[in-house]
Amino acid sequence: MRPGAQAARTARGGALNARDDKQDGLRAEVSAYCARVGTDPLLVQGAGGNASWKNGDTMWVKASGTWLAEAQRTNIFVPVDLAHLRAAIAAGDMEVVPRALAGSALRPSIETLMHALMPQTVVMHLHAVEILAHLVRPDFAGPAPAPAPWCWVDYHKPGAALAGAIVARLREQPEAQIIFLQNHGVVIGGADVGEVETILTSLLACMRTEPVAPVAPTGAEASTMAKLTAISDEGIQQLALDPRLYKRLRKEWTLCPDHVVFLGAEAACYADAESFVAAQTMGDEARLAIIAGVGVYVAGDFGAARTAQLRCYYDILARQPSDAPLTTLTPPQLAELLDWDAERYRLAMAR
Structure with a gap:
């Protein structure tokens, strides 16, 4: 083999290794963050919420029915063909079925298209209570001050209908990093986990509401509760x-x-x-x-x-x-x- 060819092959191998290392590092960061927020019931409830990150033409997204809290204990992410999703979205096909890669037996999140629509590398969708408390009100006015550009999407059934509504909104506000989903939750996109976390922390601080004081138990009990x-x-x-x-x-x-x-x-x-x-x-x-x-x-x-x-x-x-x-x-x-x-x-x- 000529010396120049060997050098080129070595350079390509080094670039691939560097890309793999970056991908492994991003996966570790996302998994750690998911595990952390997944244990906070004011941010995530059970199997609710989802997360993703993009790597070239592949997007890793939380599997349907899995818990973010388990992100570091078990494999909850499914690799899907991002190029396929983006081509379908560009053609107006919101019913496209995500193609899982690497023979994964898990089913990608119902909201996979929502993650593909966001251009940022890392995307988190959370049912954060402090934010939901505002999203169920008819007079929602948004955060003040806003930590990043945001937009509002009326309630739609998760999946194709919601993805279509988000597409329409992002065409009007392509700079949006925060999407408030009526009665549903918040979507945050960032270049990395740190940016997503900074935005979320700011939102929670400016949208926090003090809960009502609890009422003391009366001491009354139901006499016959069957199996309850x-x-x-x-x-x-x-x-x-x-x-x-x-x-x-x-x-x-x-x-x-x-x-x-x-x-x-x-x-x-x-x-x-x-x-x-x-x-x-x-x-x-x-x-x-x-x-x-x-x-x-x-x-x-x-x-x-x-x-x-x-x-x-x-x-x-x-x-x-x-x-x-x-x-x-x-x-x-x-x-x-x-x-x-x-x-x-x-x-x-x-x-």
């Missing part, structure tokens, strides 16, 4: 104990898509213990019961994922001004979520 037991989370118990929160349950239960998917379209609330007992007598097999002035009770199979969503619901309500109107999902929007194979898959994957 009182949930141990003191915040969740406030949904039954605080009259200000309880009165919102029937009309303002459907605040966020994940709440609906994991908890159903109607609140399992009862005016008193006798009403609950009567419902059980009539054959109503309850998994959740919120009994006014008594407490919140769950079945043994309620699970950590549902508990996380119930806590998120409380955290959002506890940050609302008294009697302030909230925007809820409409019956057609609920029907879309509950009759959807992608969400049934995610629900089955979550624990």
Whole structure:
């Protein structure tokens, strides 16, 4: 082999190794950050939220139904063909199915297209409570001051419909690094993890709302709870104990898509213990019961994922001004979520 050819091959090998090292470092940074935010219930609830990073024509995105908190313990990311997604998006095809690479058995996140639409290297989508508390209000005005350019997207079903709405908005505001999704969450794009974290920290600081003071338990207990037991989370118990929160349950239960998917379209609330007992007598097999002035009770199979969503619901309500109107999902929007194979898959994957 000629000396010049050998030198060229060596240079190419060095460039490939440097690129691989950079990719490994980015993966480690994203995984560490996901594991950190994934353990904070004010940022992530169970299998909610997702993350991605781009490397050339490949994008790594969280798998559907996996937990960000497990990012450093198990492989939760799926490599997908980014060039394929971008070509489909350019052609207006929002129904495109992401192509998983490397024979991954996991299914890419429902919101993979949303990540592909963002031009930044690292993208995080979080259901941050301090932000959600504002996104469910009809008078959302945005952060002040804004740490980066932002835009607003009305509620759309996650997946193709939401991706289409984001495309339209980014055409108007291509500089946006923050996307506020009505009743859903926030998307942040950055050149690296540090930039994403800086933006998120600033948003949380300027949008923080002090939750209402908790109401002390009354000491009342339901006499017959069938197979249910009182949930141990003191915040969740406030949904039954605080009259200000309880009165919102029937009309303002459907605040966020994940709440609906994991908890159903109607609140399992009862005016008193006798009403609950009567419902059980009539054959109503309850998994959740919120009994006014008594407490919140769950079945043994309620699970950590549902508990996380119930806590998120409380955290959002506890940050609302008294009697302030909230925007809820409409019956057609609920029907879309509950009759959807992608969400049934995610629900089955979550624990």
